[in-house]
Amino acid sequence: MKKKQRNPSFPEVPINRTVRLWLLRLLVTLEGHRQFITSDGIQTFELATATDIDHWADPIEFDFDRLSARQELKRINLAVEKSQRRNDLPACLKDNVIRLSSLVSLSDVECRIAANTPR
16 A cells, blocks of 8 residues: 655644534545545545544554544544534634624524534
């Protein structure tokens, strides 16, 4: 199996917790993990790093198991979802959604969609 290498032009920057949550929702809830974690391994090292499963990208350290990698991603998603429920939206995002709501008369459901919050 070909080892996926880190892209040297990709800066290592700490990822915002909200962005990380959205990435996990795209991968798990919307089943993007099917293209991300394949029988060939992890397809994008930077995304694996952002979602804390980059150890699966190294076939020397781990015998790659697609199902185990996907299960771990789902466990991480559940943990992040639980922690997000305890936290409020970032102030900037909350203010922007409130302003948008007043401009175009969004319903509560539309506000949650704009903020990417399921509940």
